[in-house]
Amino acid sequence: MPRSQAxxxxxxxxxxxxxxxxxxxxxxMKVLCFAxxxxxxxxxxxxxxxxxxxxxxxxxxxxxxxxxAAKVWGFTPELAIVTGGLTATALGAAFGYLAIRRQGIYxxxxxxxxxxxxxxxxxxxxFTGGEDGIQAVPRGALLGVLDLTPxxxxxxxxxAVFLAGFLFLYRIVHSPFGQVLKAIRDNxxxxxxxxxxxDDYKLLAFVLSAAIAGIAGGTKAIVFQIATLTDVNWPxxxxxxxxxxxxxxxxxxxxxxxxxxxxxxxxxLAQFGAWVTVIQGVIFVACVLAFRRGVVGELQQAIRRxx
Amino acid sequence: MGGDFxxxxxxxxxxxRGFVAVKDVALSVRRGSVHAIIGPNGAGKTTCFxxxxxxxxxxxxxxxxxGRDITALKPAEVAxxxxxxxxxxxxxxxxxxxxxxxxxxxxxxxxxxxxxxxxESLLSRYEDRARALLADVGLDRYxxxxxxxxxxxRKRALExxxxxxxxxxxxxxxxxxxxMTHEDVDRVVDxxxxxxxxxxxxxxxxNLKVVAGLSDTITVLTRGQVLAEGDYAAISANPEVxxxxxxxxxx
Numbered sequence: 001m002p003r004s005q006a007x008x009x010x011x012x013x014x015x016x017x018x019x020x021x022x023x024x025x026x027x028x029m030k031v032l033c034f035a036x037x038x039x040x041x042x043x044x045x046x047x048x049x050x051x052x053x054x055x056x057x058x059x060x061x062x063x064x065x066x067x068x069a070a071k072v073w074g075f076t077p078e079l080a081i082v083t084g085g086l087t088a089t090a091l092g093a094a095f096g097y098l099a100i101r102r103q104g105i106y107x108x109x110x111x112x113x114x115x116x117x118x119x120x121x122x123x124x125x126x127f128t129g130g131e132d133g134i135q136a137v138p139r140g141a142l143l144g145v146l147d148l149t150p151x152x153x154x155x156x157x158x159x160a161v162f163l164a165g166f167l168f169l170y171r172i173v174h175s176p177f178g179q180v181l182k183a184i185r186d187n188x189x190x191x192x193x194x195x196x197x198x199d200d201y202k203l204l205a206f207v208l209s210a211a212i213a214g215i216a217g218g219t220k221a222i223v224f225q226i227a228t229l230t231d232v233n234w235p236x237x238x239x240x241x242x243x244x245x246x247x248x249x250x251x252x253x254x255x256x257x258x259x260x261x262x263x264x265x266x267x268x269l270a271q272f273g274a275w276v277t278v279i280q281g282v283i284f285v286a287c288v289l290a291f292r293r294g295v296v297g298e299l300q301q302a303i304r305r306x307x
Numbered sequence: 308m309g310g311d312f313x314x315x316x317x318x319x320x321x322x323x324r325g326f327v328a329v330k331d332v333a334l335s336v337r338r339g340s341v342h343a344i345i346g347p348n349g350a351g352k353t354t355c356f357x358x359x360x361x362x363x364x365x366x367x368x369x370x371x372x373x374g375r376d377i378t379a380l381k382p383a384e385v386a387x388x389x390x391x392x393x394x395x396x397x398x399x400x401x402x403x404x405x406x407x408x409x410x411x412x413x414x415x416x417x418x419x420x421x422x423x424x425x426x427e428s429l430l431s432r433y434e435d436r437a438r439a440l441l442a443d444v445g446l447d448r449y450x451x452x453x454x455x456x457x458x459x460x461r462k463r464a465l466e467x468x469x470x471x472x473x474x475x476x477x478x479x480x481x482x483x484x485x486x487m488t489h490e491d492v493d494r495v496v497d498x499x500x501x502x503x504x505x506x507x508x509x510x511x512x513x514n515l516k517v518v519a520g521l522s523d524t525i526t527v528l529t530r531g532q533v534l535a536e537g538d539y540a541a542i543s544a545n546p547e548v549x550x551x552x553x554x555x556x557x558x
Contacts, residue, residue, distance in 0.1 A: 176414060176430055177423035179403075183411045186400035193360065193394075194412050194473060195386035197419075204421060 004305035008253055016159050025151040031263045032162040033220040038255030039169050040212035041240035046250030047173050048205040049185035053108040054115025055213050055240045058088035060232025062214030067134040067227035077140045081218040088214020096206030100199055122232050133228030161219050165212050181205055246287050248294030253307050257295050310374055313338050313477050313507045319368035321354055328354040330531040341508045343518045346528035352511045356481050360392040361385045391475035395482045397462035401455025408454050409437040412472035444468045460491030480510040484517050
């Protein structure tokens with residue numbers, strides 16, 4: 001890891017360690033869940049050059065299955081989150097297999113269409129509770145031992161899940177696989193001409209991204225003790241795009257910063273009601289017009305070091 | 308394996324919705340030779356090239372490499388057999404550094420590289436070889452520059468270094484000197500001359516000077532068909548070629 005990124009990581013860890021003493025733990029947990037979700041999305045957009053517009057499916061199904069596993073099957077929270085992650089992995093494998101056959105806008109449209117199918121499935125399926133969602137999900141006890149009901153205790157588990165996911169994504173990007181993936185993003189025909197079967201790499205990236213999005217969704221379900229249609233509806237997919245663009249596509253820390261900004265905005269602007277969306281839209285437009293590289297992207301350009 | 312010809316085609320045809328871009332092309336590329344395909348614009352050179360590398364699927368015909376029928380293979384599989392192509396537009400990985408561009412090709416030696424859980428630091432063992440290849444094409448001073456920032460001529464040099472990294476048995480170069488300044492053309496021609504030892508090269512080229520100096524065999528394509536074949540002296544004396552290529556009898 002370059003020095004600039006190591007320093008940024010140290011700052012991030014320090015922030016996560018200090019945050020529950022300074023801010024509401026639930027608020028920070030929300031930021032961490034969405035940050036992990038955005039980072040998973042960024043693996044696809046930033047490093048494979050694939051714009052998925054259906055990541056809500058993986059986040060939402062992760063959320064639903066974790067909630068169902070914890071509430072109905074009585075799973076411990078870590079197993080419930082794993083269940084959500086595995087569900088998203090399987091879904092990602094099936095959808096990815098179909099979607100990676102197309103490029104650009106067609107790829108985005110197929111991922112959106114498939115995600116909408118999942119949404120309508122969730123509206124109808126009995127286990128999701130329809131409009132009510134799955135409510136009163138027990139937080140349970142970690143490994144059956146540590147009671148996670150207090151926010152302060154749960155916080156450290158969520159922080160650990162986030163950091164593990166974040167570092168896992170870093171490893172993926174900086175692995176032999178990640179190197180090939182970036183080559184495919186930069187110039188797919190050339191990568192093929194070097195003998196790389198590009199579809200296989202894109203599919204693997206897609207599955208990994210879906211898996212981590214599912215884990216983020218599952219963790220969210222345990223934190224808020226609820227899984228609803230909001231988790232699986234298309235604006236959730238849009239949020240991943242927004243957070244990643246705002247923070248900086250293809251940067252390590254961009255999606256984290258983007259998630260922090262969006263979650264904070266939503267909390268601070270909640271009093272304006274429906275205007276939140278309008279304000280978000282204006283910020284998005286300003287971002288695209290004024291600083292295309294996103295917050296972290298512009299920053300790394302200014303200091304000429306990767307972040 | 309063996310035989311005089313590395314690559315052979317029979318009746319190679321490509322139709323695009325009724326338009327025949329390449330028709331009944333029989334090509335035999337002799338082992339160890341530099342074989343050029345020339346022809347006026349729209350003659351089907353690039354289509355032919357894309358058929359040979361399987362980036363396009365032929366409508367009819369057979370392609371044989373080392374005596375093996377490769378007509379049904381996917382482009383990545385053809386590359387794995389040692390048939391490596393370049394592109395007309397300089398094909399580099401713009402956001403990877405110059406060193407990484409070559410390294411990602413050398414990395415093919417370890418197989419598929421699907422290991423997303425390992426550190427990329429294990430790729431450092433390819434860096435000495437990558438540096439040697441870069442030195443070969445005069446890019447050693449640029450190894451940490453993102454490839455997208457290189458000037459055009461140097462991108463082509465990088466592309467050739469990346470291609471060479473795969474130790475191709477058959478190199479297919481699509482207009483290697485297109486859009487280059489005189490200096491760069493000379494450098495690339497020089498480079499091709501140096502790397503041809505031990506391999507076979509098939510190139511599509513517009514620049515007759517390059518073709519004249521480099522190739523052992525020349526195939527002239529017009530309207531998707533082979534018009535003539537032979538060495539430079541024979542081809543340049545052929546009146547039909549003059550008409551087709553220069554559009555005039557005098558040449």
